[in-house]
Amino acid sequence: MVKVTVWNEYRHERKNPVVREIYPNGIHGAIAGFLTEAGFEARTATLDEPEHGLTDEVLNDTEVLIWWGHLAHEEVKDEVVQKVKRRVLDGMGLIVLHSGHFSKIFKELMGTGCDLKWREADEKERLWVVAPGHPIAEGIGEYIELEKEEMYGEFFDIPAPDELVFTSWFEGGEVFRSGCAYTRGNGKVFYFRPGHETYPTYHHKDIQRVLVNAVKWARSVARRRPVYGNVKPLEPIKVKA
Amino acid sequence: MVKVTVWNEYRHERKNPVVREIYPNGIHGAIAGFLTEAGFEARTATLDEPEHGLTDEVLNDTEVLIWWGHLAHEEVKDEVVQKVKRRVLDGMGLIVLHSGHFSKIFKELMGTGCDLKWREADEKERLWVVAPGHPIAEGIGEYIELEKEEMYGEFFDIPAPDELVFTSWFEGGEVFRSGCAYTRGNGKVFYFRPGHETYPTYHHKDIQRVLVNAVKWARSVARRRPVYGNVKPLEPIKVKA
Amino acid sequence: MVKVTVWNEYRHERKNPVVREIYPNGIHGAIAGFLTEAGFEARTATLDEPEHGLTDEVLNDTEVLIWWGHLAHEEVKDEVVQKVKRRVLDGMGLIVLHSGHFSKIFKELMGTGCDLKWREADEKERLWVVAPGHPIAEGIGEYIELEKEEMYGEFFDIPAPDELVFTSWFEGGEVFRSGCAYTRGNGKVFYFRPGHETYPTYHHKDIQRVLVNAVKWARSVARRRPVYGNVKPLEPIKVKA
Amino acid sequence: MVKVTVWNEYRHERKNPVVREIYPNGIHGAIAGFLTEAGFEARTATLDEPEHGLTDEVLNDTEVLIWWGHLAHEEVKDEVVQKVKRRVLDGMGLIVLHSGHFSKIFKELMGTGCDLKWREADEKERLWVVAPGHPIAEGIGEYIELEKEEMYGEFFDIPAPDELVFTSWFEGGEVFRSGCAYTRGNGKVFYFRPGHETYPTYHHKDIQRVLVNAVKWARSVARRRPVYGNVKPLEPIKVKA
Numbered sequence: 009m010v011k012v013t014v015w016n017e018y019r020h021e022r023k024n025p026v027v028r029e030i031y032p033n034g035i036h037g038a039i040a041g042f043l044t045e046a047g048f049e050a051r052t053a054t055l056d057e058p059e060h061g062l063t064d065e066v067l068n069d070t071e072v073l074i075w076w077g078h079l080a081h082e083e084v085k086d087e088v089v090q091k092v093k094r095r096v097l098d099g100m101g102l103i104v105l106h107s108g109h110f111s112k113i114f115k116e117l118m119g120t121g122c123d124l125k126w127r128e129a130d131e132k133e134r135l136w137v138v139a140p141g142h143p144i145a146e147g148i149g150e151y152i153e154l155e156k157e158e159m160y161g162e163f164f165d166i167p168a169p170d171e172l173v174f175t176s177w178f179e180g181g182e183v184f185r186s187g188c189a190y191t192r193g194n195g196k197v198f199y200f201r202p203g204h205e206t207y208p209t210y211h212h213k214d215i216q217r218v219l220v221n222a223v224k225w226a227r228s229v230a231r232r233r234p235v236y237g238n239v240k241p242l243e244p245i246k247v248k249a
Numbered sequence: 250m251v252k253v254t255v256w257n258e259y260r261h262e263r264k265n266p267v268v269r270e271i272y273p274n275g276i277h278g279a280i281a282g283f284l285t286e287a288g289f290e291a292r293t294a295t296l297d298e299p300e301h302g303l304t305d306e307v308l309n310d311t312e313v314l315i316w317w318g319h320l321a322h323e324e325v326k327d328e329v330v331q332k333v334k335r336r337v338l339d340g341m342g343l344i345v346l347h348s349g350h351f352s353k354i355f356k357e358l359m360g361t362g363c364d365l366k367w368r369e370a371d372e373k374e375r376l377w378v379v380a381p382g383h384p385i386a387e388g389i390g391e392y393i394e395l396e397k398e399e400m401y402g403e404f405f406d407i408p409a410p411d412e413l414v415f416t417s418w419f420e421g422g423e424v425f426r427s428g429c430a431y432t433r434g435n436g437k438v439f440y441f442r443p444g445h446e447t448y449p450t451y452h453h454k455d456i457q458r459v460l461v462n463a464v465k466w467a468r469s470v471a472r473r474r475p476v477y478g479n480v481k482p483l484e485p486i487k488v489k490a
Numbered sequence: 491m492v493k494v495t496v497w498n499e500y501r502h503e504r505k506n507p508v509v510r511e512i513y514p515n516g517i518h519g520a521i522a523g524f525l526t527e528a529g530f531e532a533r534t535a536t537l538d539e540p541e542h543g544l545t546d547e548v549l550n551d552t553e554v555l556i557w558w559g560h561l562a563h564e565e566v567k568d569e570v571v572q573k574v575k576r577r578v579l580d581g582m583g584l585i586v587l588h589s590g591h592f593s594k595i596f597k598e599l600m601g602t603g604c605d606l607k608w609r610e611a612d613e614k615e616r617l618w619v620v621a622p623g624h625p626i627a628e629g630i631g632e633y634i635e636l637e638k639e640e641m642y643g644e645f646f647d648i649p650a651p652d653e654l655v656f657t658s659w660f661e662g663g664e665v666f667r668s669g670c671a672y673t674r675g676n677g678k679v680f681y682f683r684p685g686h687e688t689y690p691t692y693h694h695k696d697i698q699r700v701l702v703n704a705v706k707w708a709r710s711v712a713r714r715r716p717v718y719g720n721v722k723p724l725e726p727i728k729v730k731a
Numbered sequence: 732m733v734k735v736t737v738w739n740e741y742r743h744e745r746k747n748p749v750v751r752e753i754y755p756n757g758i759h760g761a762i763a764g765f766l767t768e769a770g771f772e773a774r775t776a777t778l779d780e781p782e783h784g785l786t787d788e789v790l791n792d793t794e795v796l797i798w799w800g801h802l803a804h805e806e807v808k809d810e811v812v813q814k815v816k817r818r819v820l821d822g823m824g825l826i827v828l829h830s831g832h833f834s835k836i837f838k839e840l841m842g843t844g845c846d847l848k849w850r851e852a853d854e855k856e857r858l859w860v861v862a863p864g865h866p867i868a869e870g871i872g873e874y875i876e877l878e879k880e881e882m883y884g885e886f887f888d889i890p891a892p893d894e895l896v897f898t899s900w901f902e903g904g905e906v907f908r909s910g911c912a913y914t915r916g917n918g919k920v921f922y923f924r925p926g927h928e929t930y931p932t933y934h935h936k937d938i939q940r941v942l943v944n945a946v947k948w949a950r951s952v953a954r955r956r957p958v959y960g961n962v963k964p965l966e967p968i969k970v971k972a
Contacts, residue, residue, distance in 0.1 A: 097362055097406070099864065119360040120434050121338055123477040131486045134965070136644045136665050137957075141822065141917040146952040150645065156489060159482075162618045162657070163475035163632065165338070165434055170409060170894070172650070175657060177665045179966075181483030183618050183657045193361050193406055194864040229869040234404035234860075236364040241400075242422030242857070243902075245372045248397060340623065375724070377885045377906050378716075382581065382676040387711040391886065403859045404873065409895070412652075416885070416898060418906045420725075424859050424898045435623040470628040475619075483616070484661075579844055579888070601842040602916050603820055605959040613968045638971060641964075645957035647820070647916055650893060663965030675843050675888055716886035718846040723882075724904030727854045730879060 010227045011049045013070040014040045015062065017077040018054040020205040027205045035076050035203070038210045039219065046220045055080055060088050067091060071227040072101035074219070075108045076203065089113050097193030098233060101226025103219065106203035109164075114199070117192050118166050124184070125161035131179035133157040133202065135186050139173045144187065144198065144221045152214040158204035160184045166199070176201060187218070194231040198222045251468045252290045254311040255281045256303065258318040259295040261446040268446045276317050276444070279451045280460065287461045296321055301329050308332060312468040313342035315460070316349045317444065323353075330354050338434030339474060342467025344460065347444035350405075355440070358433050359407050365425070366402035372420040374398040374443065376427050380414045385428065385439065385462045393455040399445035401425045407440070417442060428459070435472040439463045492709050493531045495552040496522045497544065499559040500536040502687040509687045517558050517685070520692045521701065528702045537562055542570050549577050553709040556701070557596070558685065560589035571595050579675030580715060583708025585701065588685035591646075596681070599674050600648050606666070607643035613661035615639040615684065617668050621655045626669065626680065626703045634696040640686035642666045648681070658683060669700070676713040680704045733950045734772045736793040737763045738785065740800040741777040743928040750928045758799050758926070761933045762942065769943045778803055783811050790814060794950040795824035797942070798831045799926065805835075812836050820916030821956060824949025826942065829926035832887075837922070840915050841889050847907070848884035854902040856880040856925065858909050862896045867910065867921065867944045875937040881927035883907045889922070899924060910941070917954040921945045 016036035020027040031038050036052040043050040053061025055077070067073075073092065077084070089112045096102050096117065104114045109122045135152040137145045152174075161182030167190070174187030186201035200218060202209045209215055257277035261268045272279050277293040284291040294302025296318070308314075314333065318325070330353045337343050337358065345355045350363050376393040378386045393415075402423030408431070415428030427442035441459060443450045450456055498518035502509040513520050518534040525532040535543025537559070549555075555574065559566070571594045578584050578599060586596045591604050617634040619627045634656075643664030649672070656669030668683035682700060684691045691697055739759035743750040754761050759775040766773040776784025778800070790796075796815065800807070812835045819825050819840060827837045832845050858875040860868045875897075884905030890913070897910030909924035923941060926932045933939070 117360040119358040123475075125477060125480045127480055127482065129482060129486050130489055131482070134663060134665075138644050138646075138665075138667065139650070139914065140645055140957055141914050141919060141952065141954050143952045146954070149955070150957060161480065162620050163477075163622055164620075165475070165477075167408065167431070167433060168411060168621070168654070172654070175644070175665045175667075177659060177663060179482075179484065179486050181616060181659060182480075183616075183620075183659045183665050185620065185657075190408070191862065191864050192408060196864060229864065229866040231864050231869070232872070234364075234406070234863055234873060236366060236404075236406075239366045239368055239402065239423075241368060241370060241372070241420075243420065245370050245420050248371055373725075375904060375906075379885050379887075379906075379908065380673065380891070381716055381886055382673050382678060382711065382713050384711045387713075390714070391717060403861050403898070404863055405861075409862070413891070413895070416906045416908075418900060418904060422857060422900060424857075424861075424900045424906050426861065426898075432621065432623050437623060470623065470625045472623050472628070473631070475622055475632060599842040601840040607959060607962045609962055609964060611964060611968050612971055613964070643962065645959075647957070647959075649890065649913070649915060652891060661964075661966065661968050664962075672890070674890060716846075716888070718848060718886075718888075721848045721850055721884065721905075723850065723852060723854070723902075725902065727852050727902050730853055 009047065009049050010223055011069055011071045012043055012074065012223055013051050013053055013066060014043070014074045015053045015076065017080050018056065019079050030206070030208050035205065035210060039074060042216045043220065043223065048223060055083060060084060062088050062092065067095050070100060072103065072223045074103045074105065075111060075113065076105045077111045078107035078205070081111050084112055086112070089116060093117060096195035096197065099194035099231040101195060101223070102197045103222050103226060104197065104199045106201060109199065117197055120167060121165040124164045125182065127159040127180060129159065129180060130156040131159055134177040135174045135202070136177065137173065138175050139171060142171060142173045143225045144173050144189065144218060146221050147217055148214055154202060154209060154212065156207050157202055157209065160201055194233065196226045198226060250288065250290050251464055252310055252312045253284055253315065253464055254292050254294055254307060255284070255315045256294045256317065258321050259297065260320050271447070271449050276446065276451060280315060283457045284461065284464065289464060296324060301325060303329050303333065308336050311341060313344065313464045315344045315346065316352060316354060317346045318352045319348035319446070322351055325353055327353070330357060334358065337436035337438065340435035340472040342436060342464070343438045344463050344467060345438065345440045347442060350440065358438055361408060362406040365405045366423065368400040368421060370400065370421060371397045372400055375418040376415045376443070377418065378414065379416050380412060383412060383414050384466045385414050385430065385459060387462050388458055389455055395443060395450060395453065397448050398443055398450065401442055435474065437467040439467060491529065491531050492705055493551055493553045494525055494556065494705055495533050495535055495548060496525070496556045497535045497558065499562050500538065501561050512690050517687065517692060521556060524698045525702065525705065530705060537565060542566060544570050544574065549573060552582060554583035554585065554705045556585045556587065557590045557593060558587045559593045560687070563593050566594055568594070571598060575599065578677035578679065581676035581713040583677060583705070584679045585704050585708060586679065586681045588683060591681065599679055602649060603647040606646045607664065609641040609662060611641065611662060612638040613641055616659040617656045617684070618659065619655065620657050621653060624653060624655045625707045626655050626671065626700060628703050629699055630696055636684060636691060636694065638689050639684055639691065642683055676715065678708040680708060732770065732772045733946055734792055734794045735766055735797065735946055736774050736776055736789060737766070737797045738776045738799065740803050741779065742802050753929070753931050758928065758933060762797060765939045766943065766946065771946060778806060783807060785811050785815065787814070790818050793823060795826065795946045797826045797828065798834060798836060799828045800834045801830035801928070804833055807835055809835070812839060816840065819918035819920065822917035822954040824918060824946070825920045826945050826949060827920065827922045829924060832922065840920055843890060844888040847887045848905065850882040850903060852882065852903060853879045854882055857900040858897045858925070859900065860896065861898050862894060865894060865896045866948045867896050867912065867941060869944050870940055871937055877925060877932060877935065879930050880925055880932065883924055917956065919949045921949060
């Protein structure tokens with residue numbers, strides 16, 4: 009039973025009745041809900057809790073962290089970001105959603121600007137599977153269709169993904185690398201594009217399936233921390249003239 | 250004629266007569282020397298110059314930046330690091346040498362800890378070419394042999410390289426991914442392991458050839474900055490019910 | 491002055507007046523034409539010449555081979571395919587165009603089925619640059635727009651590209667990895683999607699620019715053949731009990 | 732309970748008493764033995780059985796195929812090779828061991844020559860983990876040490892692995908990419924270097940652990956076959972002038 013923490017900024021839901029109607033328990037509540045049904049041990053944490061809900065106790069007990077943020081990336085304390093980063097490099101999985109592309113933690117782990125094009129126009133998105141053998145695409149058909157979503161377009165300023173799982177088609181003419189898998193240190197990172205707050209994206213069965221798969225993928229192995237620093241030779245070294 | 254700036258911490262050479270004897274003009278002077286002979290326009294910059302020698306004027310006029318640092322990574326100002334990072338993402342090439350694996354700029358661009366094993370034991374290193382078709386390996390035989398070098402050993406905490414060009418064998422029993430190529434934003438980054446200050450590594454013809462090749466590779470294309478932010482649709486979007 | 495051979499099946503042009511009007515000298519003639527103007531030494535070869543125009547003399551004198559085929563993949567002799575493959579693994583660049591995805595040589599080098607979805611419907615294709623720092627995208631804006639092309643859609647059954655340079659958007663709702671770069675042995679391989687015979691795609695300035703860039707990229711380094719087989723130790727081996 | 736078939740050429744064991752003493756039930760028997768203990772449903776198949784033991788019935792009931800061959804690669808029928816290849820592209824996992832680098836099936840799937848350097852000199856091999864977060868390295872320490880093995884050295888003429896898990900150090904001075912993971916079609920392929928017939932390599936606990944991990948990794952997802960060929964548009968296409 010994987011231990012998942014779903015982190016959400018949780019501002020849109022409190023300000024905007026449209027969002028609140030779609031996600032009465034917050035985006036975090038919705039995601040934690042279907043993860044619990046899938047058999048994971050899911051808890052939530054939000055920006056306005058002390059330490060953003062990400063105390064040492066919580067982080068050390070988290071195998072996979074899911075991250076949704078948008079309006080308030082700058083309010084996330086650098087100290088918390090550094091703690092999360094250390095946990096990822098030590099093996100905690102991290103799943104970054106939608107506007108989380110601009111979160112401090114994602115930019116820290118990517119090393120690039122993570123910028124992109126965007127547009128809010130109620131347009132259709134179709135996420136094509138470009139790696140059908142990848143565990144994150146398990147049980148998904150050839151594509152996922154979302155009737156209305158925000159558009160994100162290339163160039164997406166990320167390192168080339170270690171594995172590209174989904175590529176999106178948008179009605180307005182753009183494409184986007186929308187499911188990007190990385191390994192960083194001992195940890196796995198998955199960026200998944202969909203999930204604008206004004207659409208019921210996280211209620212979509214296929215989107216839920218992708219997140220369930222991603223949690224399994226992100227935690228799948230027992231990892232140990234490598235030895236670093238000054239070491240003795242394993243073999244004799246010839247003394248040179 | 251590519252414009253190269255060779256940045257060096259330039260502390261070992263001033264403190265340690267052994268190093269000074271090997272590099273009387275500093276490591277930066279040695280590298281700028283053979284790059285000039287190879288037909289590049291090479292200048293140098295060092296830590297203790299104002300703005301570490303990396304003024305806007307210098308950076309904006311640099312197509313490829315080479316970086317050697319070791320003792321004083323923490324003394325490099327964050328502001329300069331951020332400027333260098335922006336230039337890399339905009340297309341400036343960056344070649345990071347040896348102990349530069351722990352420089353702020355390399356860690357920023359990698360997003361990982363960049364730690365490794367190490368040992369100073371006058372041991373033999375043999376850098377095997379594992380990508381013979383890569384332009385950085387042009388003109389190099391099957392391997393480069395260095396009679397004495399510092400050892401760096403795996404696990405090297407970096408993202409999996411976009412292209413792995415060299416892998417080192419060490420006399421004491423370790424291996425190391427010693428030539429690692431990345432693209433970050435519009436810029437190219439190459440990490441090249443050899444070059445401990447107490448050995449004449451940068452006087453070795455094959456090492457010089459690799460650096461000449463890496464400069465050509467790192468600057469090779471005219472790049473333009475992508476458009477980011479809010480954009481208009483390229484195609485009509487159907488109004489949905 | 492790179493030596494390029496442009497190979498074309500050259501059947502559509504002789505059968506179909508629509509194609510002949512667009513390419514009066516054949517697709518090979520059109521491509522060789524703009525490559526010559528770009529300063530390369532370009533010759534052509536076609537299926538119905540003896541040995542398909544790919545004699546040892548021609549192949550040994552070719553630095554980059556361009557391949558267009560569609561109707562008659564099965565007529566290409568296995569012996570010629572094996573010769574081309576050996577030349578690629580020894581360092582000759584190979585650029586495979588459009589329906590060449592199903593050519594024997596491409597399938598041999600990929601090891602997969604290379605199948606895809608397709609549709610002829612005069613629809614719009616927009617090739618987005620997803621690697622703006624790649625030399626093959628040099629001088630190209632954010633995308634190339636083709637008013638009418640054949641559609642190719644995912645899943646495209648190829649190994650994940652070493653470098654993905656373009657991704658296509660299609661009017662009818664699909665996406666496609668349309669510019670895929672690989673290294674195989676000492677050789678470089680680039681698959682480039684556009685170029686259906688009934689459209690004037692190879693007269694488009696940006697498509698020509700991509701092919702000029704790809705030729706430079708595919709030949710860019712002096713390569714040597716690695717040593718294989720039984721070798722003597724480079725270091726003494728301890729006799730074990 | 733994953734269904735595994737362990738295929739072995741099974742010639743060395745019958746000819747050479749040294750090999751027979753190490754593997755009285757054949758290499759296939761040894762491997763099937765510890766896989767069974769690990770909870771898999773393991774069966775075996777060998778070259779001299781009818782259809783090499785790889786009937787349609789067996790292949791269709793195999794989730795992961797393990798392959799050991801050396802002396803008689805040429806005796807494996809092309810028809811069987813093509814069947815195995817189709818099964819891999821449809822999702823069957825394939826683990827290729829040691830001298831299997833030169834098997835027809837591995838060369839078919841790689842598209843390259845798969846050649847390498849080799850030496851039989853009772854020398855030490857140390858397999859360093861270069862991807863500690865990879866499921867195939869689960870439970871393995873920093874390296875696996877084998878007191879005596881055959882040496883395989885770079886350049887290994889394979890496509891750059893999708894994921895490089897192990898890199899070997901050899902006493903005689905070479906390195907080798909010894910654990911290489913690929914996706915081909917819907918299937919996963921893992922090449923694992925150790926296992927010369929005259930050494931008890933497959934009795935080593937860590938080697939067994941790697942193979943157990945590799946079986947889990949190679950079969951891990953339910954995959955479906957993509958749709959290929961002519962398709963109807965998903966979106967309306969504007970008729971152009």
